[in-house]
Amino acid sequence: MSFEWQETTLGQICSAQGGAIQTGPFGSQLHTSDYKEFGIPVVMPTNIGDGGIVVDGIARIDQADVDRLSQHRLQMGDIVFSRRGDVTKNALIRQHEVGWFCGTGCLKVRLGDESIASAKFISHCLRLPDIKDWLIRHAVGATMPNLNTGILSAVPINLPPLHVQLEIATTLGGLDDRITLLRETNATLEAIAQALFK
Numbered sequence: 001m002s003f004e005w006q007e008t009t010l011g012q013i014c015s016a017q018g019g020a021i022q023t024g025p026f027g028s029q030l031h032t033s034d035y036k037e038f039g040i041p042v043v044m045p046t047n048i049g050d051g052g053i054v055v056d057g058i059a060r061i062d063q064a065d066v067d068r069l070s071q072h073r074l075q076m077g078d079i080v081f082s083r084r085g086d087v088t089k090n091a092l093i094r095q096h097e098v099g100w101f102c103g104t105g106c107l108k109v110r111l112g113d114e115s116i117a118s119a120k121f122i123s124h125c126l127r128l129p130d131i132k133d134w135l136i137r138h139a140v141g142a143t144m145p146n147l148n149t150g151i152l153s154a155v156p157i158n159l160p161p162l163h164v165q166l167e168i169a170t171t172l173g174g175l176d177d178r179i180t181l182l183r184e185t186n187a188t189l190e191a192i193a194q195a196l197f198k
Contacts (some may be wrong), residue, residue, distance in 0.1 A: 005160045011153025013122070017112025021149045023083065024106040025069050035059045040066045042103040043074065045082035048089040051127055051176060053097055055082075058184065061101060071100040077119030079126065084146045087139045088132040092123035107152055118155075121165035124172045125157055129139040 014020055035042070041062035046156055047054050074080070078093040083105050090109075093100070102108040111119050125131060134155065139145035160168070 004164075005158050008157050008159050009153060009190070010122070010126075010155040010157055012161070013110060013117045013157060014092065014109065014153070017115055017117065019110040019112030020185060021152050022071070022108045023149060024102045024104050024108065025072050027104055029069060030065065030104060032062070034061050034065055036062060039063065039096075040101055041093070041176060042098065042101045043080050043106060044099075044103040045105045048080060048082050048090065048091045048106070051091060051123065052090050053093075053100075054183060056127065059103065061176070066099075068100055069101075070110070074098065074100045074102055074108065077111060077112065077114070079111070079123050081107040081109065083107050083148075083151065084141070085142055087135050087145045087147045088127075088164075090126050092119060109152065112130075114162075117159060118150075118162065118165040118168035118169055120173060122157065122167060126155070131155060143148055146160065 011021065037060065039062050041055070041057040042061055043053055044059060047058050074093045074097060076093060076095055076098050080091050080093065080102055081087070082089040111117060111122060135147065136145065139147055140150050
């Protein structure tokens with residue numbers, strides 16, 4: 001029922017569950033010379049797709065740098081935002097991305113123990129058109145929009161009971177998987193068609 005839904009903010013959810021919203025490392029902490037051909041993947045704004053991580057051309061760093069800046073290591077259910085440019089882009093960290101690194105130019109949302117809010121549900125909420133519009137309107141910067149922890153903390157969330165969140169997230173997750181499969185199938189068919197025409 002509608003009265004069970006609670007109007008809150010992303011920051012209040014994080015606080016209630018022992019989570020946090022954190023800026024990625026500054027350039028002074030991680031230099032261009034630290035990036036390697038092999039190592040731990042670093043999620044940069046260019047790697048954030050609509051809901052997931054794009055691994056093409058992903059940067060990498062040594063384990064020693066990850067250990068040195070361990071507060072930026074990604075965990076299951078973290079949500080990574082692009083801090084500048086397209087501020088509506090965010091991705092949910094999945095099992096195979098655990099231990100990857102939140103890069104410069106990103107913000108990490110860690111929801112905490114998920115006692116009142118599911119990371120999967122919140123990830124879908126943050127991709128809703130109304131929330132994307134809100135982020136664009138509240139981003140700062142004249143030439144390039146920028147997000148900060150304060151803006152992300154204030155994002156309004158309409159939160160249903162946890163069992164409803166889980167049902168919604170399961171349904172939307174299934175649709176996301178289907179869309180991904182259709183995109184991959186389409187790319188394969190395009191490649192076959194190009195090969196045939198050649």
